[in-house]
Amino acid sequence: MFSGIIADVGTIECTENCDGGLNLSVVTRSLGIEDVQLGDSIAVNGVCLTVVKIDGNRFSANVSQETLNCTVGLEVQGNRVNLEKALRLADRLGGHLVSGHVDGVGEVVEFSDLVESWKLSVRVPQSLAKYIAVKGSITINGVSLTVNQVEGDVFSVNLIPYTLEVTTLNELSAGDKVNVEIDLIARYVERIMQARG
Incomplete structure (x- = not known):
């Protein structure tokens, strides 16, 4: 993990x-x-x-x-x-639980400067869109982020300067492909709901 x-x-x-x-x-x-x-x-x-x-x-x-x-x-x-x-049991969990099992490949549709932060919008396969919720967690190229907006199969996150400084996300531009992992909890909730009918 x-x-x-x-x-x-x-x-x-x-x-x-x-x-x-x-x-x-x-x-x-x-x-x-x-x-x-x-x-x-x-x-x-x-x-x-x-x-x-x-x-x-x-x-x-x-x-x-x-x-x-x-x-x-x-x-x-x-x-x-x-x-x-990988995490050790004594480590701080500063982001969210990430398995490292990529769920799909997304495409950057917008990467724009908002002065105090940057807006990154990514289109995901329709099969993943249902798992993404506002204020929920998402992982892009291994980076734990908080979802700020969801419109259909496109979600947006805000990136602070520190995140851009210490990751490769600052190299992205529209059209680039990215690895996306949805929140583990969303996957298990769906499975439980299916089992309950």
């Missing part, structure tokens, strides 16, 4: 095709991977990946074809990516 509070922005140093998937190597500046062990999880742009190799300030992970099919941003060498180590 993760919180959606980004600890560092890393860079995809190299990618290598492997058995239909991808071997990925990421360089981090300040994630602090000295306590990371093989088999630990790190969220890369919101995607939970298992560490299979550690070399100084670099870690490697295997990405399955299934993961590549339902996410964006992992296959491009040189891409800057948001990074977060």
